[in-house]
Amino acid sequence: MPENIIEAQQFEQIPFEKIRAVKGEMVISEDFPSYLVDESKISGGYAEYLFFPNTEEEIASLICKMREEELMITISAARTGIVGSAVPFGGAVLSLERMDSVIGLGYDDEAERWFLRVQPAISLNEINHIVKLRKLELHQSIPEEKNWIEKFETEKTHYYPVDPTEMTASIGGTIGANASGARSFKYGSTREWIRRIRVDIGTGDVLVIHRGKYKAKDGKFVIKTSEGDLTIKIPTYKMPKAKNAAGLYTKPDMDLIDLFIGSEGVFGAITEADIWLKEFTPQMSNVVFFKDEIDALEFVIKLRTSEKIQPEFIEFFENNALSLLRDKQKEDPKFVNMPAIAEDITTAISFDLPYSEETLSEYFIEISKMLEECNSSLNNTWSAYEDREIARFKHFRHAVPEIVNNIIAERKKQFSEIHKLGTDMSVEDIHLKEMMEFYRVSLKEAGLEYVMWGHIGDNHVHVNILPRNMDDLKLGKELYKKFADKAVQFGGSVSAEHGIGKIKHEYLQIMYGEEGVLQMREIKFSLDPNCVFNCGNIFGRGVKK
Amino acid sequence: MKILILVKQVPEADKVAVDPETGTLIREGVASILNPYCEYALDQAAKLKRDNPELHIEVTAISMGPPQATSALLRCLELGADKAYLLSDRKFAGSDVWATSTAIKEGIVGLEPEFDLILAGKQAIDGDTAQVPAETAEQLGIPQITYGVDVKINDKRVEVKRETETGYQVLSTKMPALITMSKGSNIRRVPSMQEVLDARKKPLDVVSADDLNIDESKIGLSASPTQVDKVFAPPSKSGGEIIDGTDPKAAAKKLLEYLKENSFLRV
């Protein structure tokens, strides 16, 4: 029977001096500057300590030490996030990079699934490399006497299917962010793939949270720690049905693990995780082209509601994105490494399908029908299933964001304040066409330069506004807010996958209202009363009790 | 007009390595692909077909290899070949360049003797020998032009732009002839879903040595003059000093000092 009371485990103290640490703001900013930034590129980060712990015990000890010194802790692993969650503004950086191993592998009899037990800083690439090539030692079986490793050898190839595009991301970071990416269309976000976690919390204790073991009762959880009982009141707002990575998760009888997943590290540091593995199926990548965007959207709707065909993801590239690709192609064909895209094409839809010779013809004939109803045909497509070709398609999908980043970097030389305005909003299925129309009309009216692409299968398209000057930037920001309002109106999220971090908290209010944000804050301060962890994430910098 | 394409299935070469400790080949996770240079030959054939509709060009891909090499031929069919043959037989096993070109020659003579032009990749990325096409041309007794980047058909002759050490030359020869293709400025094509679908309906035949009545003494290991003695990891060169260049001025200074110290640079 699941309960709502969890008992934290305590550690013996380790002498603080034993922990590898760098002290001093100057030293850190000069010799370790990369620990002060992440992919958000927000500047101004600084820290007084930089820690490289090896164990949970070391983390617990340094938490106590930091509390003594009244310093906050910013958790850091691969720093691939783009909302500044890993950027410290004072205090200590807790770099988990030394905790980057696979601990073991087991089979969950109840769930009838394989799981991998890993440390937080291992990258998704490394996880898949190890699982696919079965690079596991016999003693890594969980439990050891079960000989799971031998059994796993005879299984079909498995992998961890969460693919938030940036595969150098750490597992800990992706749990903190509830990362998703294109393939969440089929597999859901990180949340669905976590079996169990261990978290070092602000009291210096560790929580071992097994999915299914702790569920909220009467809207509450009780956490028994070395510093007494902490009572957590779960929020009462409603989560959007659409894909969402904004704010804390809630549900009347929610699982405790879900409070931590996607919490952007504000409750503590994940020190270990069990992740579910899935049988790997070969894929084939396809891109289909349309002369008219409306036809493309119609195709998306047909494809995702098809009974026969289950795409892994559906991605969208509108005309401005294709124009960027065309221009880049003329200048540097190798960069895009794809044949030229015809000039009369305005929209491309990219999707992966399970590949097998048995089903290929059947699928293609079905898709052919859909395409013909949408004024395109199988001739206006690209298709591939060899590994290296699939990699080529993946590179192609990522070329647009890369070009956009280069353009912004170039403009920054003229206006140093300029940055990209990239939205990350989702809406409910039925509002897809309306939202797309709203984007287009508003952007055209505002006369802004923009590019759109993204996870259209989840109604989650990234609008990227490319400001040419400071006026554009201002106009863009206003528009951004309008988009956020509209997305929430359409049952969506203001941040479907990137999270809130240190830069998007103002949109949180749009989604959950003032009351909702207050409830979230309340949890933060019940669970982390001294505000040790990742202050500034979700709630904005300088937030105080 | 008939064009033959000689193709090879290769492992993704840059992923194959030798375990430096055991000296054995590591091939885990290495996929088999159609040799990229063969794709340039296919592209050239497709282009000739497009540019010369009046010639009614028929493109046939031919390969020698184990049964699983049919997947490389399937890709040829996706990329514009009209039909494909795989010469596959245990008797071909152990063939080196000479024995391979003998088998391919016999295959061509037995299956498509009336060809006008043979296109091949300049080399395969696994062996990199670049020898099979030339030896095949010799055995067929036809002229060859290697390192082509562009081919034009001009009545009974072909004109080929060829890479040389100092630039290019344009060569002309009478057909039938064999041309090997270099990359040039080509980007490898991507087939459409229609082409992928159609490829599965095109003829792809697996042919044995007996089907071709090849004399066994001319093929396989026994007919191969060369033998692999051993395979080993290349000697690794250990890295030197790596410095951080965040401060370009300091880095440049260190570099200059270092070069002067080692007398590689005198200014």
Place this chain on the structure above:
Amino acid sequence: MMLNVDLEACIGCKMCEKVCPFAAIIVEPKTKKAKVLEGCTLCGTCVGVCPVDALSIERKAVSEEEIALYKNVFIWGEWEKKGEKKVIKNVVLELLGKGKELADKLDESLAVILPGNNVEHLIPELFHHGADKVYLCEHELLEDYSTDGFTSVIASVISSEKPSIVLYGATPNGRDLAPRIAGRLALGLTADCTGLDINDSRQLVQTRPAFGGNIMASILSPYTRPQMSTVRPNVFPKPVINVTKTGIVEEVEVNLRPMSIRTKIIEEIISQEDSINIEEANILVSAGRGVGSKENLHFIEELAEAVGGTVAGSRPLVDLGWLPHPQQVGQSGKTVAPTLYFALGISGAVQHLVGMTSSDFIVAINKDKEAPIFEVADFGIVGDMFEIIQEFVKLVEEEKTKETA
């Protein structure tokens, strides 16, 4: 012909299974003995690793008397035109050095086959570099290289003179010609050798990279003669010159008719940069994708000027048309071995590395600290190459002014 498993000897250690490039041998779980599958190509890899010699390939035997008839080391005397002048290619001189070493080990002599038109003046240089004999094959149809003309002439010299070894430079023309000759004479030919030696059985051991340089293989031609190899330029050093050395010149009568040369040269396009020979430069300043745009190449040129070096590049730049093909370093370009090699914005794909790792000293500048180029660099800088180059050029200029003052 087959791969035999000695079931008595097999210990089921799975070494063969692990090394087989074709997954064609397994150790059966039940019997714990090796079993050969359909896909076996008799490549012999497993035979070498078997710790208990349980694997063997049956091969035919050829008489040793027949093999003993073949003697002496031959080299194709490739020349190129520089303007109107014909000059011997460097690789020939390098091969003369190596060839001499092989000939000495065999206690045989070293000869050059020299086909061409008006090439007699090249002979002394060949003698000075170690040749004992030159077969001079002159004919007006050999004015330019042609596959047909050169194949006929060289194949007939080989047939009549019976050398034990024939070496060719792995230049574009060498790689065009050598397989043609091997095809005609039914001989083995090993491409792109980076090492040549003689073993205890007086066989030529030919070592070459395969799989894009990721593995090395040594190859023998035990049952056929001559043994033939092509060798990449800049792999072996040139020998010490002995200007007093002479040798025998044997003029070979050449019978060629115009119709026997089936390819005609219509046009020769020499890139303007042909005066640049990256294979002979002492200092090479080489750029990769990291330069970003054609305009940025001026940074590379400035650095080259400051250090007195020659500009080269990796394949992507040539593919983009930013640099002409003759300036490409790497597997599909040239192999170079300068005293100093700057790798700027070059990540260091194995295909590039095989073309430059014999450089005496390698300096790499790259943004990505994980770039494989740093594994071979003697001195590496992780940072913005443009900023560093600018600073470096400035420093060199300063030093230069100091010295003149």
